[in-house]
Amino acid sequence: VDSIRRVFHIYTWLELEDDKYCKGERAPYILMIDELSRQVVGLYRNWENGDNTYTKLDWLIEFKFIPWRGAYAIGLPHLIGGLSAALTGALRALLDAAHINNAPTMLKIKGAKISGQSTQIEPTQVAEIEGAPGVDDVRKIAMPVPFNPPSPILFQLLGWLTQAAKGVVTTSEEKIADITSNAPVGTTQALIEQGAAVFSSIHARLHDSQRRVLRVLGRINRWYLEDQTFGEIVEDLNVEKEDFEKNSDIVPVSDPHIFAETQRYAQIQTLAARAAANPDLYNRLAVEKRILKQIKLPEINEVLPDPADVKDMNPALENVAMTLGKPVGAFPMQDHLAHIQIHLDYFKDPMYGSNPIIAPIFVPGLLEHLKQHLTLWYLNHMDSYASAALDRPFNVLKVEPIMREAQQLLAAAGQHVHQDSMEQFAGVQGMMQKALQMLQQMRQNTQQPQDPNVQALVQTQMAETQRKAIKDQADVQLDAKRLDEDAAQKARELQAKILMNTENNLTDERMKAAELTQDAQRLQSEQVQTVLEAQNQLQSQLGGPTNG
Secondary structure, three states: OOOOOOEEEEEEEEEOOOOOOOOOOEEEEEEEEEOOOOOEEEEEEOOOOOOOOOOOOOOOOOOOOEOOOOOOOEOHHHHHHHHHHHHHHHHHHHHHHHHHHOOOOEEEOOOOOOOOOOOOOOOOOOOOOOOOOOOOOHHHOEEEOOOOOOOHHHHHHHHHHHHHHHHHOOOOHHHHOOOOOOOOHHHHHHHHHHHOHHHHHHHHHHHHHHHHHHHHHHHHHHHHOOOOOOOOOOOOOOOOHHHHOOOOOOOOOOOOOOOOHHHHHHHHHHHHHHHHHOOOOOOHHHHHHHHHHHOOOOOHHHHOOOHHHOOOOOHHHHHHHHHOOOOOOOOOOOOHHHHHHHHHHHHHOOOOOOOOOOHHHHHHHHHHHHHHHHHHHHHHHHHHHHHHHHOOOOOOOOOOOOOHHHHHHHHHHHHHHHHHHHHHOOOHHHHHHHHHHHHHHHHHHHHOOOOHHHHHHHHHHHHHHHHHHHHHHHHHHHHHHHHHHHHHHHHHHHHHHHHHHHHHHHHHHHHHHHHHHHHHHHHHHHHHHHHHHHHHHHHHHHHHHHHO
């Protein structure tokens, strides 16, 4: 019996004439080859039963960092591993140089008549050592070894390697830190995308790998999942094999183009700005829920209830609900005129709706609720006039295309509804205008800081900001003045050096001229002396025979 042997699993495409399913067409297979004998020990079809397209089934999913030449991708160690090793080597060399430079190593003159001695010197202590006769300087006996200090070239290399590695693994947060809080949202988003170009592609590849993993898990569950019994899983979910029969829509819930919280906050900031600029085009409740969800606020429905969950209530309960800040809603079959009258009576009462402690909560809900009642009153009366003209129910609430004659009928009914609304709501318009003015006044009072401490704090912050601006301006001027003075000083030093060099050159020339003059005089004197000697010698030669 053979022991454990290595078998290679090869996922490949083959054209096998003997396969009765593909009949020689190119199809995916799993080929198994023994390492030692190099014989095929297994061959499996790698597509699902009944799949006439022969789609390859994934089993091994690679989470790629960066694609590379060949079958395998590379990871972060392959990308910056060399830089990391170089950084480590440079840092170790610096540490070794600093360590050996601080090591107390000395050289001693051989042959000194000094017996061995070892003295431990503490900081701030004056220690005495023995010396040879006639030696009055300890430096004449021993000296420290002059090791080279840490090289500045290594420091420069360390900094360059750090910057090179940082450029590979840079993130968008480094660019975001350079902008101010008043920068436009588009600028922030552009900096995020520019600073994370490499990371975004990596995230997209990981997202695609996760999508393939989920599909593999869904296929395995479709094949082998057993029926779950109640209580076997954490959630009370009724999961069956049939739920995975069509799992082509299994994808990660995240967005492959969004890979950082900064991007999500930038999107929410853009959404809030657009909703504030165009409130008639956006669902304010949906926008607010997205903002609260993004900041991960728990129990959003408690602080921001959904108006769709409201129930049909009588007008008195609606007044109480609006006073407490709870949502209310109008329904088509209500007596809208009676509801409006009861709500306005509650608003006019100085003890209730107009009370300063009730109005800030009640009035915003009242205006929204009155808008609902007015709209539904309009729809009901349009339906009544149209139904009376047709002598059958018109049902104006149905959202569907209508004939041209029906459109003309609604146009005529609209004129009657307009006249009725002018009569029925003659006194309502003034009260709604008063409520709107009260709401605007309350919002203005809310925006204005009434607390003197708050005003003092704001003024202090403004003064501090102004002081910093003045200080920064003064620093800039001082730096400019210092630079001018340095430049003038360097110019004066350069001029002085030029003058000194000129004077030195003139002095050298004068000395050389004097030396030449002296040499000429010496030469002339020597020539005169030579002539005199020659004349004397000649006279002595001529005068000798005469005297004899």
